[in-house]
Amino acid sequence: MTDIPKYKLVSRQWKNKKTIIDVKGCKIGGDDLFLIAGPCAVESEEQIETIASYTSKLGIKFIRGGAFKPRTSPYSFQGLKETGLSLLKQVSNTYDLGIITEVMDLSLLDTVYPYTDIIQIGSRNMKNYHFLKEIGKTDKPIMLKRGMDATMEEWLLAAEYILLGGNENVILCERGIRTFDTSNRNTLDIAGIALAKQLSHLPVISDPSQATGNRDLIKPASLASIAAGADGLMIEVHNDPKKALSDGPQSLYLEQLGDMMPDFAKVAKAVGKTCSWSHKHEIVNV
Numbered sequence: 504m505t506d507i508p509k510y511k512l513v514s515r516q517w518k519n520k521k522t523i524i525d526v527k528g529c530k531i532g533g534d535d536l537f538l539i540a541g542p543c544a545v546e547s548e549e550q551i552e553t554i555a556s557y558t559s560k561l562g563i564k565f566i567r568g569g570a571f572k573p574r575t576s577p578y579s580f581q582g583l584k585e586t587g588l589s590l591l592k593q594v595s596n597t598y599d600l601g602i603i604t605e606v607m608d609l610s611l612l613d614t615v616y617p618y619t620d621i622i623q624i625g626s627r628n629m630k631n632y633h634f635l636k637e638i639g640k641t642d643k644p645i646m647l648k649r650g651m652d653a654t655m656e657e658w659l660l661a662a663e664y665i666l667l668g669g670n671e672n673v674i675l676c677e678r679g680i681r682t683f684d685t686s687n688r689n690t691l692d693i694a695g696i697a698l699a700k701q702l703s704h705l706p707v708i709s710d711p712s713q714a715t716g717n718r719d720l721i722k723p724a725s726l727a728s729i730a731a732g733a734d735g736l737m738i739e740v741h742n743d744p745k746k747a748l749s750d751g752p753q754s755l756y757l758e759q760l761g762d763m764m765p766d767f768a769k770v771a772k773a774v775g776k777t778c779s780w781s782h783k784h785e786i787v788n789v
């Protein structure tokens with residue numbers, strides 16, 4: 504028998520059957536390419552309503568949007584907080600969308616918990632081990648971003664902390680790492696997506712938005728992620744990216760997202776994945 508790695512519960516050696524997370528009718532880590540789209544941050548009722556109305560017509564079942572934002576500068580927009588959560592709930596009810604939003608700190612878990620279907624743990628918190636241990640006691644699926652300075656092993660060990668807490672529904676999210684090359688915001692570790700899938704039974708998704716920082720690179724980064732075996736994509740999109748309060752340069756225009764989705768479906772099909780959203784998408788585009 505091969506040696507069991509340090510990240511035991513997360514490893515393929517421990518569980519040689521892929522973990523499929525069933526949430527809001529989506530089977531994350533299964534055959535279907537899972538899509539999440541939405542703004543970096545919830546900014547207003549008009550903003551989230553316009554975006555949700557569009558993305559739901561494309562057949563995208565999950566909306567993202569930060570209500571509590573981890574910003575590098577304390578002077579930058581910090582999120583609408585509880586108001587942002589209520590706005591997410593509002594569009595979730597109107598368009599039957601699942602919600603993913605970040606829990607930045609243990610003290611915010613009780614506030615965010617009732618609103619979200621998947622708990623997002625940000626890159627900056629991937630090494631907050633006490634937080635990971637405690638969040639592992641919750642019963643909602645958790646999406647764990649890769650730390651921007653984390654090795655593959657550190658990332659998988661961070662997931663191990665969550666599984667040890669009792670929660671096995673963890674989704675890994677590659678969002679780019681910092682390298683010597685600053686021409687992109689981060690460096691999207693495409694081979695890392697393939698490697699994480701080989702080493703672990705957990706679903707792996709890609710966030711080309713934080714990885715590239717540039718809306719013109721979202722399409723190639725997404726296609727490459729799908730080709731590398733990603734189980735899904737989480738993409739930032741905005742109704743008016745030039746006026747976005749955070750991450751405008753990497754946010755797609757709504758139409759751009761619609762335009763690139765048929766190509767997502769082509770590459771997905773080539774690597775043996777299905778796209779349940781593509782039928783609806785075709786109807787919208789005729």
Ligand code: PEP
Pocket residue numbers: 543569573624625626627648678713
């Ligand atoms: C985000 O998804 O908007 C975000 C802040 O992500 P990360 O934690 O990967 O920087």
Ligand code: MN
Pocket residue numbers: 543544713739749750
């Ligand atoms: Mn962002």
